[in-house]
Amino acid sequence: QVQLVESGGGVVQPGGSLRLSCAASGIISGTFGSYGMNWVRQAPGKGLEWVAVISFDGSTTHYADSVTGRFTISRDNSKNTLFLQMNSLRDEDTAVYYCTKTVTRVLGYFDFWGQGTLVSVSS
Amino acid sequence: IQMTQSPSSLSASVGDTVTITCRAGQGIGNYVAWYQQRPGEAPKSLIFDASNLQSGVPSKFSGSRSGTDFTLTISSLQPEDFATYYCHQYNRYPYTFGQGTKLEIK
Numbered sequence: 001q002v003q004l005v006e007s008g009g010g011v012v013q014p015g016g017s018l019r020l021s022c023a024a025s026g027i028i029s030g031t032f033g034s035y036g037m038n039w040v041r042q043a044p045g046k047g048l049e050w051v052a053v054i055s056f057d058g059s060t061t062h063y064a065d066s067v068t069g070r071f072t073i074s075r076d077n078s079k080n081t082l083f084l085q086m087n088s089l090r091d092e093d094t095a096v097y098y099c100t101k102t103v104t105r106v107l108g109y110f111d112f113w114g115q116g117t118l119v120s121v122s123s
Numbered sequence: 124i125q126m127t128q129s130p131s132s133l134s135a136s137v138g139d140t141v142t143i144t145c146r147a148g149q150g151i152g153n154y155v156a157w158y159q160q161r162p163g164e165a166p167k168s169l170i171f172d173a174s175n176l177q178s179g180v181p182s183k184f185s186g187s188r189s190g191t192d193f194t195l196t197i198s199s200l201q202p203e204d205f206a207t208y209y210c211h212q213y214n215r216y217p218y219t220f221g222q223g224t225k226l227e228i229k
Contacts, residue, residue, distance in 0.1 A: 038218075048158075048166065048209055050218035062216040098165055109156035109213050111177065113165040 002026045002112045004099050009117030016089050016121075022082040022099030022114055033057065033077035036102035038110065039084050041095035041119075051097070052084065056105040066092075089121045124148050124212050128221025134229040140198040143224045145210035147191040154214035155193045157186055160223075161206045169208075170195065202228070 008020040020039070024032050039051040052063045052073040061073050072085040082099050096118050100110035125148035135141050145155065153173040158166040168177040170186035173193055183198045197204055205228050210221040 047223045048211075048220040050220065053216070053218075064217050103171070107213060109154075109168065109171045109211060110158075110166075111168050111171075113167070115165050 002101060004101065004112055004114035006097065006099050006114045006117035009097065009119045011120045011122060012089055013123050014090060014121055017085070017087045018089065018119060020084040020086065020097055020099075020117060020119070022084075024080040024082070024101070032080040034105065036104060036106040036108065037073075037075060037082045038100045038102060039073060039082075040098045040100055040110070040113075041093075042098070042116075043092075043095045046095075049095075053102070053106070054082070060106060086119070089119075091121050093119060094121045095119060124151060124215065124219055126210055126212050126219050126221040128210055128224060130224060131222060132225045132227065134227050135200055136229045137200055137202060139200050140196065141200065141226065143195045143197075143208055143210075143226075145193045145195075145221045147193070147212055150191060151212050151214035153188055154212055155186075155188070156211045156213065157184075157195045158209045158211060159204075159206050160209065161203075166209065197226075200226075 003025045006022045038053045054061050054073045070088045074083045096116040098116045099114045101112040102108040103111050127146045155173045157170040160166040169184050173188040174186045185196045187194045207223050207225045
């Protein structure tokens with residue numbers, strides 16, 4: 001069973017930066033690098049919003065318009081870890097951030113979700 | 124691609140069968156998934172490719188498609204089924220979700 005564990009959330013002031021990590025376990029050695037990975041967020045009491053995707057080898061990324069130019073998704077397949085660098089944070093970025101695994105190398109639905117990490121942007 | 128989900132909330136009794144619908148703003152083939160989210164938990168995959176059951180999910184959950192309309196049906200409701208449900212289109216970026224349907228006990 002795949003497990004995804006996010007970390008790095010916390011309280012940050014508007015305009016600040018934060019780096020989230022997502023460690024994958026339960027994946028057969030070497031296969032983390034076979035799947036696309038995403039970040040999805042959920043503001044308090046609100047619905048789900050897709051944030052970004054990275055292809056299996058890191059060569060392709062896509063972002064939601066709301067974060068383009070401010071967030072960067074990356075991965076280290078040797079460490080089974082996904083990252084989200086968040087810069088120029090705004091109040092509206094406050095949310096629980098989930099990492100999700102895609103069933104294919106890039107496009108696809110999310111078969112596994114992490115438990116989420118809370119990011120709170122507040123002065 | 125906008126995903127218009129209805130209803131936003133739904134009251135039902137244990138043992139009932141309920142239906143939730145998502146309408147896509149344009150053609151997306153079968154590229155729709157459904158997720159369940161219980162309070163305080165992460166979402167969980169139920170259905171993919173419009174009508175395929177995720178491994179380990181009971182057959183009381185089913186999905187279907189008619190054109191750009193997608194339906195999730197839950198039969199024989201049990202207390203653990205009362206949660207929020209989301210549709211998700213993964214035909215193209217940016218991926219989009221429906222607004223969610225909160226299923227409550229009547």
